[in-house]
Amino acid sequence: MRSVATAVVAGLVLTLGLASPAAAADPAPTNVKVAWSSTAHTHVRVTWNEVGSLPNRVFPQYPSGLGTETASTAAAPNQVDLPVGLFSSQPSVRIAVYAGTAAGGSTSPAGLSVPFDTLATNAPVVDQVIAGADNHFAMTWHAGPAKTDPNAGDPLDLPTAPHTFQVYASLATVTIWDVVVPWTTATTVTFRTTDKPPITVNVYERNEWMVTSPGTSLAFDTERFGAVTVPASTTYGQPTVISGVIERLSRFCDPGPCWADRVGEAPRPVVLQARANAASPWYAVGTVQSGTDGRFRFAPVAYGTRDYRIAVPDKLGADSFGLGVIGPAYTTLTRPKVLASFADPTVTLGQPARARISVSPAANVRTTLQRWDGTAWRDLKWVDLTSGWGDYTFVATQRGSHAYRFLVPSFTYGGRPLAWQVSPTFVLTAS
Numbered sequence: 001m002r003s004v005a006t007a008v009v010a011g012l013v014l015t016l017g018l019a020s021p022a023a024a025a026d027p028a029p030t031n032v033k034v035a036w037s038s039t040a041h042t043h044v045r046v047t048w049n050e051v052g053s054l055p056n057r058v059f060p061q062y063p064s065g066l067g068t069e070t071a072s073t074a075a076a077p078n079q080v081d082l083p084v085g086l087f088s089s090q091p092s093v094r095i096a097v098y099a100g101t102a103a104g105g106s107t108s109p110a111g112l113s114v115p116f117d118t119l120a121t122n123a124p125v126v127d128q129v130i131a132g133a134d135n136h137f138a139m140t141w142h143a144g145p146a147k148t149d150p151n152a153g154d155p156l157d158l159p160t161a162p163h164t165f166q167v168y169a170s171l172a173t174v175t176i177w178d179v180v181v182p183w184t185t186a187t188t189v190t191f192r193t194t195d196k197p198p199i200t201v202n203v204y205e206r207n208e209w210m211v212t213s214p215g216t217s218l219a220f221d222t223e224r225f226g227a228v229t230v231p232a233s234t235t236y237g238q239p240t241v242i243s244g245v246i247e248r249l250s251r252f253c254d255p256g257p258c259w260a261d262r263v264g265e266a267p268r269p270v271v272l273q274a275r276a277n278a279a280s281p282w283y284a285v286g287t288v289q290s291g292t293d294g295r296f297r298f299a300p301v302a303y304g305t306r307d308y309r310i311a312v313p314d315k316l317g318a319d320s321f322g323l324g325v326i327g328p329a330y331t332t333l334t335r336p337k338v339l340a341s342f343a344d345p346t347v348t349l350g351q352p353a354r355a356r357i358s359v360s361p362a363a364n365v366r367t368t369l370q371r372w373d374g375t376a377w378r379d380l381k382w383v384d385l386t387s388g389w390g391d392y393t394f395v396a397t398q399r400g401s402h403a404y405r406f407l408v409p410s411f412t413y414g415g416r417p418l419a420w421q422v423s424p425t426f427v428l429t430a431s
Contacts, residue, residue, distance in 0.1 A: 012022045013115065015371070020074050021376065025049075025107050025108070026051070026054060026100075026107045026108035026301070027050070027051055027107065027108060027109075028098075028099075028108050028109040028111045029048040029049065029056065029078075029097040029099065029111030030048065030049045030050070030051040030111055030112075030370050031047075031049040031100070031111075032046065032047075032048045032095055032097050032111045032112060032113040032403055033046070033047050033048070033113060033214070033424070034046055034095055034113045034116060034155050034156060035047075035155050035156070035281040036156065039079045041084070041158065041162060041208045041221040042083065042084060043081040043082060043083050044081070044082045044087075044095075044156065045079065045080075045081050045082075045342040046058055046079065046080050046082060046095050046110055046113070047078060047079045047083075047205050048078050049078060050078060050099065050111075054074055054099040054107075054108075055071070055072065055073055055074045055099070055100065055101045056071070056072040056078070056083070056098065056099060057070075057071055057072075057101065057102065057106060058071075058072065058080050058095060058096070058097050058098075059095070059096045059098075059403070060069040060086065060087055060088075060093050060094075060095060060096075061093065061095065061096040061110070061112070062081075062088065062090050062092075062093060062209065062285075063090070063091075063092060064326070066096065067086070067087070067088065067188055068086050068130075069102060070082060070086075070382060070384040071093045071101065071102060071228070074124045074386075075216070077147055077173060079291075079393075080289070082095075083116075084209050084210050085210050085296045086206065087118045087176075087209060087211075087277065087303030088120070088211075088244070089118055089119055089120045089209065089211040089214075090108060090117065090118050090238045091117050091119060091150045092115045092116075092117060093116055093117065093118050093152065093213050094113050094114070094115050094116075095112070095113040096110040096111070096112055097111045097112075097159065098110055098111075098114075098363055099201070106390045107371070109235055113149050113314070114154060115153065115154065116151050116155065116156045116157075116208045117154070118149050118197055118211065118212045118213065119147055119148075119208065119209075119211070120206075120414070121143060121144050121147070121163065121205045121206075121207045121211075121213045121215075122144030122145050122146075122147060122205075122213060123144045123203075123204075123205065123213050123214045123215060123216045124142065124143055124165060124203050124204075124205040124216050125141060125142055125143075125144060125145075125216065125240050125319065126139065126141045126203060126216055126218060126315065126316070127140045127141055127142060128321070129218070129314070129321045130138040130314075131191075131314055131323055131324075133194055133196070134192070134193070134227040134348075135159050135192050135193045136190060136191070136192050137191060137192075137193070137201075137341070138188070138189070138190045139167070139188070139189055139190075139191070140188040140202075141165065141187055141203055141376075142187055142207060142215070143163045143166070143187075144205060144213060144216075147162055149181055150334045151300075156178065156243050158208060162185070162198060162207070162208055162251040163185065163205055163206070163207055164183045164184060164205070164206045164336055165181070165183070165184055165185075165186070165187070165188065165204065165205050165206070166179065166181060166183045166184070166187055166202065166203070166206070166212075167179070167180050167181035167184060167191060167202070167203050167204075167355065167370060168180065168193070168201070168202045168204070168215075168368075169193040169194070169197050169199055169201045169202075170195075170199045170200040170201070170251070170258070171194055171199070171202070171258070172195035172196065172198065172199050172251065172258065172260070173257060173258050173259065174257060174258060174284070175253050175257075175258060177202075178193070178194055178405060180192065180193060180201075183206065184300075186208055186292065187233050187286070187332050193220075194213050196207075196222075196230060196271050197220040197221065197222050197251075197323055197336075198219065198220060198222050198249050198251040198260045199220050200217060200218070200219055200220065200251055200295065201217075201220055201321075202216065202217045202218075203215060203216045203218075203220045203236065205217075206324075209389075217260055217319065218246060218319060218320055218321050219250050219251065219319065219321070220283065220319070220320075220321050220323065220365075221248050221249060221250045221251075221263070221265075221318040221320055222240065222248070222249045222260070222322075222323050222325070223238065223246050223247070223248055223249070223312050223322060223323060223324060223325040224246070224247050224249065224325060225244060225245070225246060225310065225325065225327050226242070226244065226245035226246065226247050226294070227243075227244060227245060228242075228310060229242065229244060230242050230330035230332060231281045231306055232331075232332065233332060233334070233335055233419065234302040234303065234332055234333070234334055234335070235334070235335055235336075235337050236300055236302055236303065236304075236334055236336050236360055236418060237301060237302065237303070237337060237360055237361075238301070238337075238362055239299035239300070239302070239379075240298075240299065240300050240302045240308075240332055241264070241297070241298070241299050242272060242296070242297070242298040242299070242300075242308060242310075243295070243296065243297040243298070244296060244297070244310060245293070245294045245295045246268075246270065246292055246294045246296065246312055246325070247262055247266070247285055247294055248262065248263050248265045248322060248338060249261065249262060249263070249293070250262075250320075255285065257268065259265075264292065264358075265292060265294070265322065266292070267289040267290050267292060268289065268290055268312065268315050268322065269287050269288075269289060269290075269312070269315070269370065270287065270288055270289070270290050270296040270310060270311075270312055270390045271284055271286075271287045271310070271311040271312070271313065271378060272284070272285040272287075272288075272298045272300065272308060272309075272310060272311075272374065273285065273306060273308070273309050273311050273338050274300075274306045274308050274309075275307045275309075275329075276304075276306060276416070276417075277307065278307070279331075281311070283396065285298070285300050285308075286298060286300060293342050296310075301363060302332070303334065303335040303414070303416055304334050304413070304414070304416025304417055304418060305331070305332065305333050305334045305416070305417045305418065305419055306332060306334070306416075307329045307330065307331050307332075308329070308330050308331075308332055309326060309327050309328060309329045309330065310326070310327040311324065311325075311326045311327070312324040312325050312326075323376070325418055331403075332418075333419040334419065335419045335420070336359050336360060336361065336363070336408055336411075336418050336419075336421050337359070337360040337421075338357065338406060338408055338421050338422070338423040338424075339358045339423065339428045340355065340356065340357045340358075340404075340423035340424065341355075341356060341382075341407065342354065342355055342356070342404075342426060342427075343356060343391075344430050345427060345428055345429060345430075346428075346429045347396050347428065347429075347430050348396075348429070348430065348431060349396055349397070349398075349399055349430050349431065350395060350396065351395070351396055351430075352393050352395055352396075353393065353394060353395070353396050353430075354379035354391050354392070354393040354429050355369055355383075355391060355393075355394075355404060355406075355426075356389075356390070356391040357383065357385065357389070357390050357391065357406045358388055359385055359388045359389075359408060360388060361414070362381065362388030362389075362412045363385065363387075363388055364385060364386055364387065364389045365384075365408065365409070366384050366385070367383045367384075367390065367406045367407060367408050367409070367413045368380075368381070368407040368409075368411070369381045369382075369392055369404060369405075369406055370405050370407055371401040371402060371403070371404050372402070372405075372425075374375045379407075380394075380404075381394070387422065395421050396428065396430035398430060399430050399431060400429070400430065401427050401429040401430075402428055402429075403425050403426075404417070404424050404427070404428060405423050405424070405425050405426070406422065406423040407419060407420070407422050407423075408421045408422070
């Protein structure tokens with residue numbers, strides 16, 4: 001092949017290189033065709049026919065005017081290969097071939113190819129983000145939805161167009177971006193960002209025309225806990241009210257510096273986890289949706305002492321990836337519900353008095369009846385409970401009013417531990 005030279009046309013002016021009727025000394029080139037020069041799809045091959053051997057000027061012709069000129073000498077074959085980077089993104093492009101030179105101007109009307117398009121793709125769609133340790137992330141995406149082809153079936157249409165992707169990640173405190181994934185055909189990648197979130201990650205797509213799509217931008221936000229309330233103890237069979245608030249942090253920027261600040265968010269799942277003790281695995285107790293103010297509330301029924309913690313899972317949205325957070329462990333003791341009284345709180349000296357107790361859960365456990373001696377509680381008698389019930393009868397030997405209570409030790413019921421508990425004080429009056 002003989003040499004081919006390229007020159008840049010200054011401006012997209014419709015009249016540039018066009019031969020006026022008076023100057024059209026040569027006939028227009030004919031049979032202008034376009035095709036891919038190879039399966040690599042890096043160049044568009046333009047061929048044409050003409051009368052004689054003439055120098056030629058080859059342009060992409062857009063609706064707004066002519067693009068960059070490629071010149072071919074009279075001795076060269078009627079063929080040029082145009083790199084795809086020469087084209088701008090347009091819905092309709094023709095190749096215009098003229099006889100003539102840049103210096104002398106065009107000496108013929110244009111011979112035109114069929115129209116074809118050089119459109120960029122739509123933005124890619126992110127399907128999944130998985131956060132790992134030490135600023136590592138695994139991301140999966142797919143190509144954006146296809147655009148309507150304005151020139152369906154043109155010679156440059158590809159049944160399976162090559163798509164490549166690139167990923168940028170911002171720094172956290174300045175408006176600087178790192179390429180964390182160079183151009184690749186992969187749709188699942190693992191990358192590491194320089195800074196911890198909150199940051200911003202952009203994914204770009206490029207097709208055979210090397211035109212970059214509008215990016216898909218994801219704000220990688222973080223979550224933290226505000227005030228969280230977990231009771232230190234609760235009563236068997238009663239709700240354990242656990243409440244709190246989550247706060248989302250996102251990246252904001254001025255022209256130079258960036259910072260993390262609170263931002264509102266749509267309701268997201270909040271999970272209450274529990275375990276029997278530090279040697280046991282965590283399991284999910286329940287899931288609620290946070291309010292628009294970030295508040296959440298749980299009220300699991302207490303059936304035994306447990307450790308609790310709050311977990312907020314990662315959440316991928318349309319324009320953000322909210323990293324989750326796991327809170328610290330809290331221990332909530334569950335104590336039995338204890339009721340106690342005298343069958344008759346008023347007796348005559350020397351008469352029997354019956355102290356009675358009920359415990360929920362209905363356990364078989366040894367309790368202790370205690371009496372207040374004015375300075376301390378003194379053990380009086382063991383009282384064994386059967387299915388949560390028990391009593392003890394004794395003779396009143398002292399006049400006056402005296403306070404009593406039952407002490408219930410720690411025990412296990414249904415495989416779950418319960419902490420010790422004392423009954424409310426109850427009084428016997430002997431006269």
